[in-house]
Amino acid sequence: MSSQVSIVNKQKKSKSAVSSKERVSRILHKYGMLMILIGLIILMSFLSPTFLTTGNLLNIVRQMSVVGIVAIGVTIVIITTGIDLSSGSVIALVSVVAASFAHPDTYPFFVPILIGLGLGLLTGVINGTIISKAKIAPFIVTLGMMTAARGAALLFSDGRPIGNLSDSFKFIGQGAVFGIPVPIIIFAFVGVISYILLNKTKFGKYVYAIGGNEHAAIIAGVNVDKYKVFVYGYAGLLSGLAGIVLTSRISSGQPTAGVMYELDAIAAAVIGGTSLAGGIGTIGGTIVGALIIGVMNNGLDLLNVSPYWQQILKGVIITVAVFIDSRKNRKS
Amino acid sequence: MNKEHVLEMINITKEFPGVKALDNVQLKVKKGTVHALMGENGAGKSTLMKILIGIYTPDSGKIIFDGEELKVSAIKNALDKGISMIHQELSPIPNMTVAENIFLGREPSYKFGWVKAKELEEKTRKLFEKLEIDIDPKAKMSELSIANTQMVEIAKAISYNSKLIIMDEPTSAITEKEVHHLFKIIRSLKQEGVSIIYITHKMDELSQITDEVTVLRDGKYIGTKSSDQITKDELIEMMVGRELNQIFHKQQVEIKELALSVQQLSKKGKFENISFEVRKGEIVGIAGLMGSGRTEVLESVFGINPSDSGEIYVHGEKATIRSPRDAIRYGMGLLTEDRKLTGLFLPLSVQDNIITVTIEQYAKGGFLNEKKIREDCQRLSDQLAIKTPSLQQLIKYLSGGNQQKALIARWLLQDPDILFLDEPTRGIDVGAKSEIYNLIFDLAKKGKAIVVVSSELPEILGLSDRIIVMHDGKKTGELSREEATQERIMELATGELVTSGS
Ligand SMILES: Nc1ncnc2c1ncn2[C@@H]1O[C@H](COP(=O)(O)OP(=O)(O)OP(=O)(O)O)[C@@H](O)[C@H]1O
Ligand SMILES: [Mg+2]
Numbered sequence: 001m002s003s004q005v006s007i008v009n010k011q012k013k014s015k016s017a018v019s020s021k022e023r024v025s026r027i028l029h030k031y032g033m034l035m036i037l038i039g040l041i042i043l044m045s046f047l048s049p050t051f052l053t054t055g056n057l058l059n060i061v062r063q064m065s066v067v068g069i070v071a072i073g074v075t076i077v078i079i080t081t082g083i084d085l086s087s088g089s090v091i092a093l094v095s096v097v098a099a100s101f102a103h104p105d106t107y108p109f110f111v112p113i114l115i116g117l118g119l120g121l122l123t124g125v126i127n128g129t130i131i132s133k134a135k136i137a138p139f140i141v142t143l144g145m146m147t148a149a150r151g152a153a154l155l156f157s158d159g160r161p162i163g164n165l166s167d168s169f170k171f172i173g174q175g176a177v178f179g180i181p182v183p184i185i186i187f188a189f190v191g192v193i194s195y196i197l198l199n200k201t202k203f204g205k206y207v208y209a210i211g212g213n214e215h216a217a218i219i220a221g222v223n224v225d226k227y228k229v230f231v232y233g234y235a236g237l238l239s240g241l242a243g244i245v246l247t248s249r250i251s252s253g254q255p256t257a258g259v260m261y262e263l264d265a266i267a268a269a270v271i272g273g274t275s276l277a278g279g280i281g282t283i284g285g286t287i288v289g290a291l292i293i294g295v296m297n298n299g300l301d302l303l304n305v306s307p308y309w310q311q312i313l314k315g316v317i318i319t320v321a322v323f324i325d326s327r328k329n330r331k332s
Numbered sequence: 333m334n335k336e337h338v339l340e341m342i343n344i345t346k347e348f349p350g351v352k353a354l355d356n357v358q359l360k361v362k363k364g365t366v367h368a369l370m371g372e373n374g375a376g377k378s379t380l381m382k383i384l385i386g387i388y389t390p391d392s393g394k395i396i397f398d399g400e401e402l403k404v405s406a407i408k409n410a411l412d413k414g415i416s417m418i419h420q421e422l423s424p425i426p427n428m429t430v431a432e433n434i435f436l437g438r439e440p441s442y443k444f445g446w447v448k449a450k451e452l453e454e455k456t457r458k459l460f461e462k463l464e465i466d467i468d469p470k471a472k473m474s475e476l477s478i479a480n481t482q483m484v485e486i487a488k489a490i491s492y493n494s495k496l497i498i499m500d501e502p503t504s505a506i507t508e509k510e511v512h513h514l515f516k517i518i519r520s521l522k523q524e525g526v527s528i529i530y531i532t533h534k535m536d537e538l539s540q541i542t543d544e545v546t547v548l549r550d551g552k553y554i555g556t557k558s559s560d561q562i563t564k565d566e567l568i569e570m571m572v573g574r575e576l577n578q579i580f581h582k583q584q585v586e587i588k589e590l591a592l593s594v595q596q597l598s599k600k601g602k603f604e605n606i607s608f609e610v611r612k613g614e615i616v617g618i619a620g621l622m623g624s625g626r627t628e629v630l631e632s633v634f635g636i637n638p639s640d641s642g643e644i645y646v647h648g649e650k651a652t653i654r655s656p657r658d659a660i661r662y663g664m665g666l667l668t669e670d671r672k673l674t675g676l677f678l679p680l681s682v683q684d685n686i687i688t689v690t691i692e693q694y695a696k697g698g699f700l701n702e703k704k705i706r707e708d709c710q711r712l713s714d715q716l717a718i719k720t721p722s723l724q725q726l727i728k729y730l731s732g733g734n735q736q737k738a739l740i741a742r743w744l745l746q747d748p749d750i751l752f753l754d755e756p757t758r759g760i761d762v763g764a765k766s767e768i769y770n771l772i773f774d775l776a777k778k779g780k781a782i783v784v785v786s787s788e789l790p791e792i793l794g795l796s797d798r799i800i801v802m803h804d805g806k807k808t809g810e811l812s813r814e815e816a817t818q819e820r821i822m823e824l825a826t827g828e829l830v831t832s833g834s
């Protein structure tokens with residue numbers, strides 16, 4: 001008995017013996033990407049006078065909200081060591097289908113929303129079911145869905161945009177409440193709900209466990225198959241939501257919408273500290289990651305950098321950011 | 333500068349966030365000797381060795397190897413200098429062959445990196461011949477038992493022809509037979525002038541194989557002694573800083589009704605016609621050499637690899653168990669043999685590792701009762717004396733023995749009626765071992781049915797009411813506590829009695 005007491009005491013001592021140097025490095029470790037975001041913002045406000053205005057800042061978040069919503073779903077998928085490449089195409093499919101139910105004086109505005117969400121959820125559940133039941137790699141399954149959903153979007157719309165949307169539907173992407181654009185409110189809402197899901201519920205604990213060691217999770221009695229269907233279903237649902245927001249914002253259903261969104265979403269997650277090896281990642285991190293991409297896009301626009309150079313610069317910056325982050329993680 | 337020392341590590345200090353792992357530690361190893369490094373779980377043994385081979389950089393200190401000051405910055409450098417290490421946590425690349433694993437990074441190859449497969453295999457075969465290891469170089473690592481994986485790691489460390497080989501708990505995963513084999517290898521290495529640093533928690537190995545022993549306690553250097561001059565009690569005193577009541581008494585427990593009955597269980601190529609029973613309050617041991625099918629039987633009853641035929645009855649009723657989830661629903665628990673592969677969630681916190689099986693119990697309307705989780709985990713952590721700066725520490729930063737304790741805590745928290753323990757004290761230090769034995773006795777007293785698989789015969793003998801012995805996938809005998817002796821078990825385990833008798 002005395003042994004335990006003595007060990008506990010020693011622990012206490014060593015705890016207080018942490019040097020301030022250690023503490024600083026731990027804070028850096030945890031909030032590194034947030035500091036990069038703040039650094040970028042400070043840098044940009046020196047380079048461009050228009051950058052640090054409420055209007056512009058809201059604009060950045062509004063523009064990022066579609067990719068941000070997708071990125072949150074993708075983050076949860078990646079934490080389980082999975083990947084979802086289908087988000088962009090699902091956005092397009094939801095876009096054309098929802099738009100066709102959103103013409104003025106046809107259905108009430110919630111009909112296209114529910115249909116869009118349901119369709120997104122369905123694609124996700126299909127992904128998750130194939131991945132868990134047929135044991136096919138997520139990369140392949142969602143690659144298949146990416147191609148198929150894009151095809152379905154083109155087929156449904158005959159390759160043409162679907163316009164003439166009702167005002168109430170357009171409010172989702174273009175309206176504002178108390179001066180805050182609705183897409184931002186939706187993005188924040190999704191962030192909060194997902195944070196709670198991942199941190200306060202058993203679903204969240206299982207997500208991390210599956211990603212941390214799937215084999216051990218099975219032995220610990222976790223219903224891995226079921227939770228994978230949930231995870232991909234949730235990601236699909238969020239893609240559907242993103243599709244609705246985007247459609248409403250651009251006032252038309254576009255079969256070519258959302259191209260490369262899945263990659264921006266994955267980039268946001270990874271920049272935000274999500275590990276492709278699974279078991280590691282946070283919603284807060286991903287939101288910061290999405291904002292870093294948003295600030296970069298916006299900043300380069302304000303500075304009149306040509307779109308071609310923008311792409312090159314973005315690629316470089318993403319790689320460097322993740323490199324710095326991984327160096328920091330490895331050092332001990 | 334001392335000529336007779338191959339290695340001198342002086343005033344080594346290393347601090348991790350929240351833990352001072354090493355505080356002015358020294359280690360001096362004489363040429364051509366086996367030097368034991370001992371200490372409780374979390375004392376800093378593995379960390380000191382990882383500094384030596386360049387995985388960690390020390391905050392301060394000096395290392396002199398083979399007469400020159402060592403500035404190791406990468407493992408590759410350490411290997412080039414002539415130091416190799418068998419790690420405590422095995423890390424084979426499962427989809428590669430044995431030969432590819434051993435010569436990873438130095439495959440014999442043509443220009444442009446085309447690997448000479450024949451030569452690779454041949455080199456491995458020669459190495460195994462020299463070491464008298466009987467493993468197919470072409471076998472996939474994933475097909476190997478954990479003990480064979482350990483033997484491959486040993487062979488790999490030796491294949492570098494190093495001057496100094498570090499062995500971090502090499503015998504925690506292998507049975508008596510392989511231990512003898514390893515000792516034979518160590519003796520011949522010594523003859524060739526190779527020095528060895530040998531980390532272990534097994535007291536009797538000290539006199540059998542080592543020349544000197546250095547003891548660490550709580551990150552501090554305690555002393556170095558000659559192995560044949562130190563008594564077991566003195567050593568324990570050095571390690572834990574006080575005398576330790578190592579004796580654990582098997583408590584008399586009333587053995588009640590049948591809890592688990594396994595009948596005629598078979599799985600092709602693994603085991604055949606295994607039947608056994610466990611009653612409430614009873615501890616049944618399963619003994620056998622590696623590859624005898626002990627682990628496979630447990631895994632099959634627990635639904636990880638369901639059997640081809642046979643029946644399982646839980647509390648008298650026929651049970652259908654096709655997955656671990658089913659088994660857990662029937663009130664079973666299984667502490668697996670390989671903590672890294674099938675137990676730990678390395679990226680997660682100690683607390684999240686402990687609660688995995690039990691989360692449902694803490695979820696009310698989907699939300700978790702975090703206060704209750706914290707309290708329960710803290711209680712278990714105190715009970716098992718898990719050494720960690722906090723329950724939120726990531727488990728990958730805990731020492732091997734403390735990770736094992738966290739996994740034991742996971743199953744204690746679940747509180748199953750039938751508990752299978754596969755090598756429960758793997759990597760656990762002497763002091764904590766008797767604590768864990770006492771915990772197992774307490775469980776039996778509470779009416780739990782317990783099955784223990786262990787390669788350590790004293791452990792099996794000390795814990796069990798009844799002992800089942802397996803050989804080559806078959807049950808070769810069942811001994812009561814009174815009948816059981818080490819010799820009797822070994823006879824049955826090696827199958828000698830069976831062949832001579834029939
Ligand atoms: N990378 C790390 N980060 C933080 N703490 C660490 C790290 N590595 C080790 N530690 C801590 O340092 C201490 C010493 O650990 P070490 O692995 O050296 O112990 P050990 O003597 O090998 O124990 P065992 O017998 O259990 O293997 C432990 O308290 C451990 O939690
Ligand atoms: Mg260790």
